[in-house]
Amino acid sequence: MTAPIRIRAKDKGDFVELKALMKHVMETGNRKDGQTGETVPAHFIQEVVVEAGGEVVARANWGPGVSKNPYLAIAFTGSARGDTVKVSWVDNKGESASETAEIQ
Amino acid sequence: MNHDTGRRAFLKSVLTGTTAGALVGAGILTPGQILAAWPAAAFDSTTRDAALEALYASGVIEESDRVKLDAPDIAENGAVVPIRVETDLEGVESISIIAAENPSPLAAVFELTARSLPSVSTRIKMAMTSDVLIVVKSNGTLFSTQKRVSVTVGGCG
Numbered sequence: 044m045t046a047p048i049r050i051r052a053k054d055k056g057d058f059v060e061l062k063a064l065m066k067h068v069m070e071t072g073n074r075k076d077g078q079t080g081e082t083v084p085a086h087f088i089q090e091v092v093v094e095a096g097g098e099v100v101a102r103a104n105w106g107p108g109v110s111k112n113p114y115l116a117i118a119f120t121g122s123a124r125g126d127t128v129k130v131s132w133v134d135n136k137g138e139s140a141s142e143t144a145e146i147q
Numbered sequence: 148m149n150h151d152t153g154r155r156a157f158l159k160s161v162l163t164g165t166t167a168g169a170l171v172g173a174g175i176l177t178p179g180q181i182l183a184a185w186p187a188a189a190f191d192s193t194t195r196d197a198a199l200e201a202l203y204a205s206g207v208i209e210e211s212d213r214v215k216l217d218a219p220d221i222a223e224n225g226a227v228v229p230i231r232v233e234t235d236l237e238g239v240e241s242i243s244i245i246a247a248e249n250p251s252p253l254a255a256v257f258e259l260t261a262r263s264l265p266s267v268s269t270r271i272k273m274a275m276t277s278d279v280l281i282v283v284k285s286n287g288t289l290f291s292t293q294k295r296v297s298v299t300v301g302g303c304g
Binding site: 071073090095098116117118119 | 185186190226227228231246249250251252253254255256257258259260262263264266267268269270271272302
């Protein structure tokens, strides 16, 4: 089974580049089920938080317009190889996930 | 106190107040509970202008070539359209991504801190061929750029 969040964080010298791939259906609430014809309820990540060294470095508010299994890439300063980064999300149903990784 | 220091201190107090930070670390609070509320009115908007109004009130948005949008000319699959935004503007507070013709045009709002570089990438869905509008808030001022992306197969099903 794929982890809910895969993180790759790399020390590029002047900054850290973080890429994250999140496992999520990102249902818009507009799609109809092919078999039952019923509308599939909206289910999407609303908030993503990226922390490094216990401090929030960036966050995002998302709507259902972000693609299924969302991808995110950001860059930040003030951390280096060996430090820990954390990515967490909360969706519109209140479900959440969080994952940490070491900066390479 | 210069602007950057003030902004950093402000963000620190708002985003990572020591006690709240510890509670998040302990898994007691989820980030959503301590951070700014998800802007429902903006995400529920069904037109680009309504989304902009909900996000920025009647703030003037100036088109700027300092906001760089990297998006495909043609997206064969509207379900996965890669978007990359970069700018050399200073003091960037937020970056919004809006697909004008989507049923819900606002796709994402990135909120940056004094530690963030003004560069974000993600992938969005596009229902049909449309302009993708980027709005960058920099030191309280709004700047934008846009690009027409042709969508072969819509991806908002």
